[in-house]
Amino acid sequence: MLKLTDVHAGYGGTEILRGVSFEVNAGEVITIVGANGAGKTTTLRSLCGVVEPTRGTIEFEGERIDGRRPDQIVAAGLTLIPEGRQLFPFLSVRDNLLMGAYKRSARLNYKKQLDDVLDLFPRVRERLEQNAGTLSGGEQQMVAIARGLMAQPKLLMFDEPSLGLSPLLVSQVFDIINKILALGTTVLIVEQNIVHTLRIADRGYVLENGEVVLSGTGQELLDNPHVKRAYLGL
Numbered sequence: 001m002l003k004l005t006d007v008h009a010g011y012g013g014t015e016i017l018r019g020v021s022f023e024v025n026a027g028e029v030i031t032i033v034g035a036n037g038a039g040k041t042t043t044l045r046s047l048c049g050v051v052e053p054t055r056g057t058i059e060f061e062g063e064r065i066d067g068r069r070p071d072q073i074v075a076a077g078l079t080l081i082p083e084g085r086q087l088f089p090f091l092s093v094r095d096n097l098l099m100g101a102y103k104r105s106a107r108l109n110y111k112k113q114l115d116d117v118l119d120l121f122p123r124v125r126e127r128l129e130q131n132a133g134t135l136s137g138g139e140q141q142m143v144a145i146a147r148g149l150m151a152q153p154k155l156l157m158f159d160e161p162s163l164g165l166s167p168l169l170v171s172q173v174f175d176i177i178n179k180i181l182a183l184g185t186t187v188l189i190v191e192q193n194i195v196h197t198l199r200i201a202d203r204g205y206v207l208e209n210g211e212v213v214l215s216g217t218g219q220e221l222l223d224n225p226h227v228k229r230a231y232l233g234l
């Protein structure tokens with residue numbers, strides 16, 4: 001479904017991704033794990049057209065998407081739920097969700113789409129008219145996920161969805177991710193907190209200094225001595 005081949009990218013002449021290659025098949029949950037600064041967010045930004053690769057190719061459903069604009073990439077079916085939620089705090093939850101439906105097909109049946117998405121988030125439904133900035137951190141993360149689903153993605157990408165949340169809320173976020181998978185959406189999750197993600201992931205890639213250094217099934221990576229030492233403190 002998604003294939004990165006030798007992707008190089010960075011900011012203003014500083015190369016951050018130094019030849020990243022990996023694949024996501026339809027229906028899989030894939031995770032990219034790596035320390036702070038490894039290039040995880042930069043990888044996601046390259047995928048959604050915010051950072052343009054200087055070398056390499058990105059293919060989605062058999063077509064090159066590197067070089068396309070972010071809105072064209074969303075229209076093709078790739079949506080990112082960014083790190084730190086990035087909601088509009090002074091807009092209502094309803095208007096924040098409407099912002100997610102910028103794909104034409106999603107706008108056309110906005111009401112039904114909103115209703116379907118809210119079935120997954122009963123607490124968000126209760127707060128539709130409230131300003132997004134007045135919600136708790138956990139509720140804001142749910143709104144950010146709901147907004148991502150409003151774009152009707154084929155592949156939904158999460159950047160550190162559990163960052164700053166309590167353990168209880170982290171498990172609620174992972175429950176929602178499981179429901180999204182059950183709907184048939186393919187998922188790519190980037191996380192620093194890797195125990196949860198490697199348990200639900202089909203496969204994972206370890207990114208260090210802008211390069212994939214290890215890959216395997218979630219369980220293989222959990223059992224890997226380097227992963228244990230570097231990321232689990234074991």
Ligand SMILES: Nc1ncnc2c1ncn2[C@@H]1O[C@H](COP(=O)(O)OP(=O)(O)O)[C@@H](O)[C@H]1O
Binds near residue numbers: 035036037040041
């Ligand atoms: N907008 C930016 N401008 C310049 N450098 C950046 C920018 N965003 C990230 N970087 C640098 O790129 C490197 C990788 O960052 P990032 O992809 O955010 O890592 P991660 O998400 O794995 O923590 C870091 O050294 C960071 O300082």
Ligand SMILES: [Mg+2]
Binds near residue numbers: 160
């Ligand atoms: Mg990041």
